Amino acid sequence: MTDVTDRLTVRLSERARLMPASPIRRLVPYAERAKARGVKVYHLNIGQPDIETPAEIIKGYKKIDIKVLEYGHSAGLKSYIQSLVKYYHKAGIAVEPEEILVTTGGSEAISFALHALCDPGDEVIVPEPFYTNYFGFAIMAGVRLVPITTRPENGFALPDKAEFVRLITPRTRAVLFSNPSNPTGAVYTQDELKMLGELAREHNLFLISDEVYREFVYDGAVPLSVLNLKGVEDRVVMVDSISKRYSACGARIGCLVSRNKEFMSTVLKFGQARLCPPTIDQLAAQEAEQIPPSYFEQVRAEYRRRRDVLCAELNKLPGVRFLPPKGAFYLIAGLPVDDAEEFAIFMLNDFCLNNETVMLAPGSGFYATPGMGKNEVRIAYVLKCEELVRAVAVLGAGLKAFSQR
Amino acid sequence: MTDVTDRLTVRLSERARLMPASPIRRLVPYAERAKARGVKVYHLNIGQPDIETPAEIIKGYKKIDIKVLEYGHSAGLKSYIQSLVKYYHKAGIAVEPEEILVTTGGSEAISFALHALCDPGDEVIVPEPFYTNYFGFAIMAGVRLVPITTRPENGFALPDKAEFVRLITPRTRAVLFSNPSNPTGAVYTQDELKMLGELAREHNLFLISDEVYREFVYDGAVPLSVLNLKGVEDRVVMVDSISKRYSACGARIGCLVSRNKEFMSTVLKFGQARLCPPTIDQLAAQEAEQIPPSYFEQVRAEYRRRRDVLCAELNKLPGVRFLPPKGAFYLIAGLPVDDAEEFAIFMLNDFCLNNETVMLAPGSGFYATPGMGKNEVRIAYVLKCEELVRAVAVLGAGLKAFSQR
Numbered sequence: 030m031t032d033v034t035d036r037l038t039v040r041l042s043e044r045a046r047l048m049p050a051s052p053i054r055r056l057v058p059y060a061e062r063a064k065a066r067g068v069k070v071y072h073l074n075i076g077q078p079d080i081e082t083p084a085e086i087i088k089g090y091k092k093i094d095i096k097v098l099e100y101g102h103s104a105g106l107k108s109y110i111q112s113l114v115k116y117y118h119k120a121g122i123a124v125e126p127e128e129i130l131v132t133t134g135g136s137e138a139i140s141f142a143l144h145a146l147c148d149p150g151d152e153v154i155v156p157e158p159f160y161t162n163y164f165g166f167a168i169m170a171g172v173r174l175v176p177i178t179t180r181p182e183n184g185f186a187l188p189d190k191a192e193f194v195r196l197i198t199p200r201t202r203a204v205l206f207s208n209p210s211n212p213t214g215a216v217y218t219q220d221e222l223k224m225l226g227e228l229a230r231e232h233n234l235f236l237i238s239d240e241v242y243r244e245f246v247y248d249g250a251v252p253l254s255v256l257n258l259k260g261v262e263d264r265v266v267m268v269d270s271i272s273k274r275y276s277a278c279g280a281r282i283g284c285l286v287s288r289n290k291e292f293m294s295t296v297l298k299f300g301q302a303r304l305c306p307p308t309i310d311q312l313a314a315q316e317a318e319q320i321p322p323s324y325f326e327q328v329r330a331e332y333r334r335r336r337d338v339l340c341a342e343l344n345k346l347p348g349v350r351f352l353p354p355k356g357a358f359y360l361i362a363g364l365p366v367d368d369a370e371e372f373a374i375f376m377l378n379d380f381c382l383n384n385e386t387v388m389l390a391p392g393s394g395f396y397a398t399p400g401m402g403k404n405e406v407r408i409a410y411v412l413k414c415e416e417l418v419r420a421v422a423v424l425g426a427g428l429k430a431f432s433q434r
Numbered sequence: 435m436t437d438v439t440d441r442l443t444v445r446l447s448e449r450a451r452l453m454p455a456s457p458i459r460r461l462v463p464y465a466e467r468a469k470a471r472g473v474k475v476y477h478l479n480i481g482q483p484d485i486e487t488p489a490e491i492i493k494g495y496k497k498i499d500i501k502v503l504e505y506g507h508s509a510g511l512k513s514y515i516q517s518l519v520k521y522y523h524k525a526g527i528a529v530e531p532e533e534i535l536v537t538t539g540g541s542e543a544i545s546f547a548l549h550a551l552c553d554p555g556d557e558v559i560v561p562e563p564f565y566t567n568y569f570g571f572a573i574m575a576g577v578r579l580v581p582i583t584t585r586p587e588n589g590f591a592l593p594d595k596a597e598f599v600r601l602i603t604p605r606t607r608a609v610l611f612s613n614p615s616n617p618t619g620a621v622y623t624q625d626e627l628k629m630l631g632e633l634a635r636e637h638n639l640f641l642i643s644d645e646v647y648r649e650f651v652y653d654g655a656v657p658l659s660v661l662n663l664k665g666v667e668d669r670v671v672m673v674d675s676i677s678k679r680y681s682a683c684g685a686r687i688g689c690l691v692s693r694n695k696e697f698m699s700t701v702l703k704f705g706q707a708r709l710c711p712p713t714i715d716q717l718a719a720q721e722a723e724q725i726p727p728s729y730f731e732q733v734r735a736e737y738r739r740r741r742d743v744l745c746a747e748l749n750k751l752p753g754v755r756f757l758p759p760k761g762a763f764y765l766i767a768g769l770p771v772d773d774a775e776e777f778a779i780f781m782l783n784d785f786c787l788n789n790e791t792v793m794l795a796p797g798s799g800f801y802a803t804p805g806m807g808k809n810e811v812r813i814a815y816v817l818k819c820e821e822l823v824r825a826v827a828v829l830g831a832g833l834k835a836f837s838q839r
Binding site: 038039041042043044045048049050051053054055057075077078079080081082086087090091093095096097098099100101102103133134136137140144145146147148149151162164165166169171202233235263264272276277278279280281289291292295297298299301302303304305306307308309310313 | 443505551556567576
């Protein structure tokens with residue numbers, strides 16, 4: 030017999046219970062308390078670039094000339110979609126306007142893709158470590174993420190097709206990955222993408238490729254779009270965003286691109302339910318058309334410098350292991366600690382060097398396999414070189430203090 | 435034996451198949467074609483006010499002074515949350531900052547609420563006719579909407595508690611409603627809200643109250659917030675948005691308010707997954723603090739005039755039945771046609787009067803009970819009085835032409 034009191038207890042959904050706090054963001058209260066104590070916190074934890082948003086985009090906000098801030102089209106403003114088409118053509122990706130849905134950040138794009146392709150209980154294979162918020166979107170959609178581990182000793186390359194095949198069940202619907210990869214910095218090769226294409230064709234899967242770091246590749250690495258894969262045109266979904274591309278994270282403008290008409294018509298219906306992405310942010314994003322081509326070269330050079338400085342400085346710290354990333358602006362570092370989350374909290378709560386400390390993203394949040402990443406952290410190199418030097422010195426001192434506490 | 439070809443057919447999710455096109459937006463292509471032919475279309479179909487967005491908000495965009503368009507806090511910018519607290523206090527609703535999560539429009543607020551309270555297969559009771567996009571959010575969340583019909587002959591009042599109780603099953607998790615109501619214009623009384631409170635307490639349900647039309651009430655009707663209901667503080671979720679309040683639909687700034695701490699901590703985790711609502715739109719929305727109190731009086735007076743004009747003009751059309759709305763800016767009208775969607779398409783495709791026509795939202799999209807609303811339309815009175823006069827004249831001529839076709 031059910032106890033009436035229990036029956037009447039206020040209770041949220043099972044997915045509310047399962048929903049993880051963002052491992053990137055859940056340490057925020059510790060950081061806030063440190064700042065309240067007057068400690069300077071170097072944010073190595075979050076992909077919030079300090080690169081200035083191009084003046085063209087900021088001017089885009091300032092020059093608005095409207096009387097009524099109306100709803101836009103659910104698929105996005107036509108003029109903004111046109112500007113995206115031009116951008117993709119320049120990036121070597123032939124896209125038609127009707128293959129694009131503008132979303133509220135890449136976040137909404139991932140969420141829409143999972144909802145359109147998966148039902149509750151379905152599975153999506155995801156190379157780990159992966160962008161931690163994939164977890165949250167999967168739980169909201171009732172989707173189970175099935176991890177396939179990539180390893181620094183292999184350059185975080187994708188495992189063989191056979192390893193993927195072993196994970197496929199009747200519920201498997203898609204492979205979700207970011208390329209260039211957040212958090213590993215891997216940039217997948219033509220062969221790796223071809224393998225994914227074969228896998229998708231042979232096992233009736235979709236590929237969801239998160240390409241928001243396209244512009245950030247180094248050492249001659251080439252960012253390949255899943256949209257240019259042959260023979261899987263109807264199985265491919267690309268997720269994008271201007272957040273990193275133009276250092277405009279707060280604009281919340283992303284998009285979904287696919288040549289699958291049924292998919293596009295479904296995500297348009299999702300888009301109609303939420304009415305439209307932000308209007309003025311799209312108008313401002315459209316101004317990116319005015320940004321000179323040299324912009325990306327400069328930004329890329331700056332990130333490459335930062336990567337080089339970060340790697341050089343980290344190399345000085347005993348027991349810290351990492352692979353120099355080829356793309357994006359993160360790396361996964363193994364630390365000489367048992368529990369990197371405990372260490373990250375220690376750094377914010379109990380440590381400072383000349384009144385400075387660093388905030389790190391604990392690695393376990395980037396893995397779905399229990400126990401993986403426990404002594405790892407993700408480090409974002411989104412600070413100026415001199416700040417990175419300083420931050421790594423603070424990290425080194427913190428590691429020493431932690432081992433001696 | 436499964437046919438291999440069939441097994442390899444590209445197929446989306448079941449919820450993709452179930453997802454309805456927005457009945458408000460799915461006629462858009464017809465309207466676009468009419469406009470391309472040079473026909474002027476009066477938009478009675480969508481709650482896109484023509485009232486100017488307050489200059490304070492527009493200036494808020496123009497005066498931004500930032501170098502890096504950063505992510506904001508996942509719960510919303512602190513300064514914007516403070517301005518919301520002040521607004522609610524003025525509206526007679528005592529709210530603390532930690533009881534607020536800023537969302538990307540009221541849309542995201544509804545979606546987050548359903549995901550936090552319901553698992554796939556759970557049920558939510560919703561008085562019909564209801565805001566049609568509740569359908570889409572429910573299907574994305576795997577939630578079944580269970581309609582309880584409200585009727586014009588009762589002023590679209592809520593049915594008795596006993597009628598609600600009859601619909602409750604072990605899967606029922608919440609009652610979702612808008613107050614003032616889109617699309618009926620009903621404004622629920624203290625007794626109706628008390629009944630919902632009792633229902634929630636006695637049957638362990640949540641109340642999700644969509645109050646985005648709070649400022650739009652007429653004839654002395656008083657908008658009551660579910661947040662002021664006693665004894666159900668932990669069972670109540672309020673959805674809000676600035677879209678209608680300040681004629682700023684394109685800003686996509688809404689919020690969720692609840693005194694249930696576990697709920698707020700869950701929706702914050704959903705919020706962390708999507709990072710943050712748009713930053714500059716929040717900064718602009720914050721400028722609403724500068725809007726003089728007379729603003730709402732003027733806007734309310736304008737909508738009341740429009741409502742009066744719309745009702746007076748509709749009264750002239752034979753066979754058109756409706757109830758003068760007490761709130762929001764919509765009414766449900768019964769038309770002398772068998773199929774209002776067919777009629778709405780006819781108006782866009784096959785009819786014009788002096789090169790003008792009207793766009794209507796077919797009523798069936800606002801009901802979950804099959805067959806209901808088939809000869810009804812929702813009319814939004816978001817146009818100037820003289821345009822409403824003209825639009826109703828065109829509608830009348832269209833009805834005549836349709837009956838004679």
